[in-house]
Amino acid sequence: MKDTLIRIVNGRLIDPHNGIDKNTDVYVANGCVAAFGQPPSGCFSSTRSIDAQGCIVAPGLVDLSARLGNVETELAAAAAGGVTTLACPPDTQPVLDEAGPVERLVRRSEIAGLAHVFPLGALTQALAGEKLAELATLHQAGCIAFSQAQRPLVDTQVLLRAMQYAASFGLTLHLQPQDYYLARNGVAHDGETAARLGLAGIPVSAETVAVATFLQLARDTGVRLHLSRISSAAGIALINAARRERLAVTCDIACHHLHLCDEDIGYFDSRARFTPPLRTHADREALRKAAAEGMAVICSDHTPLGADDKQLPFAEARPGATALELLLPLTLRWARECGVPLIDALARITCAPAEILGIPAGTLTLGAPADICIFNPEAAWDVTEDTLVSQGKNTPFADSNMHGKVKATLVGGRLVFGA
Numbered sequence: 001m002k003d004t005l006i007r008i009v010n011g012r013l014i015d016p017h018n019g020i021d022k023n024t025d026v027y028v029a030n031g032c033v034a035a036f037g038q039p040p041s042g043c044f045s046s047t048r049s050i051d052a053q054g055c056i057v058a059p060g061l062v063d064l065s066a067r068l069g070n071v072e073t074e075l076a077a078a079a080a081g082g083v084t085t086l087a088c089p090p091d092t093q094p095v096l097d098e099a100g101p102v103e104r105l106v107r108r109s110e111i112a113g114l115a116h117v118f119p120l121g122a123l124t125q126a127l128a129g130e131k132l133a134e135l136a137t138l139h140q141a142g143c144i145a146f147s148q149a150q151r152p153l154v155d156t157q158v159l160l161r162a163m164q165y166a167a168s169f170g171l172t173l174h175l176q177p178q179d180y181y182l183a184r185n186g187v188a189h190d191g192e193t194a195a196r197l198g199l200a201g202i203p204v205s206a207e208t209v210a211v212a213t214f215l216q217l218a219r220d221t222g223v224r225l226h227l228s229r230i231s232s233a234a235g236i237a238l239i240n241a242a243r244r245e246r247l248a249v250t251c252d253i254a255c256h257h258l259h260l261c262d263e264d265i266g267y268f269d270s271r272a273r274f275t276p277p278l279r280t281h282a283d284r285e286a287l288r289k290a291a292a293e294g295m296a297v298i299c300s301d302h303t304p305l306g307a308d309d310k311q312l313p314f315a316e317a318r319p320g321a322t323a324l325e326l327l328l329p330l331t332l333r334w335a336r337e338c339g340v341p342l343i344d345a346l347a348r349i350t351c352a353p354a355e356i357l358g359i360p361a362g363t364l365t366l367g368a369p370a371d372i373c374i375f376n377p378e379a380a381w382d383v384t385e386d387t388l389v390s391q392g393k394n395t396p397f398a399d400s401n402m403h404g405k406v407k408a409t410l411v412g413g414r415l416v417f418g419a
Helices: 071-080 099-112 135-141 156-168 192-197 205-221 233-244 281-292 327-338 342-347 351-357
Strands: 004-009 012-015 020-023 026-029 032-036 046-051 056-059 061-063 083-088 116-122 145-147 172-175 224-227 249-254 297-299 372-382 401-411 414-418
Touching: 012 342, 056 342, 061 327, 061 351, 071 083, 071 099, 071 401, 071 414, 083 351, 083 372, 083 401, 099 116, 099 135, 116 135, 135 156, 156 172, 156 205, 156 224, 205 224, 205 233, 233 249, 233 281, 249 281, 249 351, 281 327, 297 327, 297 351, 327 342, 327 372, 327 401
Parallel strands: 004 046, 012 056, 061 083, 083 116, 116 145, 145 172, 172 224, 224 249, 249 297
Antiparallel strands: 004 026, 012 020, 026 032, 056 372, 372 401, 401 414
């Protein structure tokens, strides 16, 4: 059967992986990027055109952490946000510590067909931090890496064995550094804002102690280590020092932390409660610099929560916010405010996270899968319950004006949103 040829015309192609930034037409056939400029040779059943006038034609975004809740709804939100590939943390219901739940998640996402979903398997059984999960079995079931999500792993001997096992089989660990005892009962950054509001604090040392521990064990084992949701200048400094030693360590920053600090809690605004917490203005500036210099990638840390989870006293509200649809505009805002070239900003949410996951995504190389995000970087829109597709409507950016709106998203050459 002859395939339809999709022609994306009048757009500006930006592919950070290949260093391409030019005005050219893009052709898609058989689910892949088929040609640039001139149509590919061959016979096609028909030709469909997408007018990308005033738009950027970029690789689909790659998100290192997005909780899905209702799989179909959240993948629709991913498509609306231009996210074509995402990693799902293991703290689902049920936990991704056995092959069955992993296979069901993969199957549901494949049936939805709105984005590529790569599960992160539970590092320990039930994420309890006591016994290792069957990592090899989970890997065979589809887990791309392993994580404790936001659950503590207090026993460092278990962590050491996990790293030894992962290193032996070439598996990557995604660990969120927060020392359990130093962070215990804390809900906000341990600083002036928390003291003024009477909130229990989480010191920066909760992050740095955990980072230092993870890095030392990584040195001892040679494991590939990804540190998730770094929140402090001191944490970034430790990671940069380890990378200068050529340690195999990478890290990411949640998009919220590039724009907010602990002062944005305001008067107990539970929408601004996160794990790790929003820290100081100086920490925020260090995170911005790390992303600008390519020392960290950017993720959404998407956590769709209902009103019942947030309309509570700050200390009782669940941490997290919806963000799949905000990853692109918040990255664009950061780039504008920090003077980061657009091609570099897009690298932080396309090819760089794809490299961390070890997958062939985040690129528009000829012959690559046609996972494409077409967006207008100047288009303005307001963040409201009506404009968000996600089931989770809670975000500290509610009622804010954003610039950068997705016009169309293609996954494997299929139009899954817009146009």
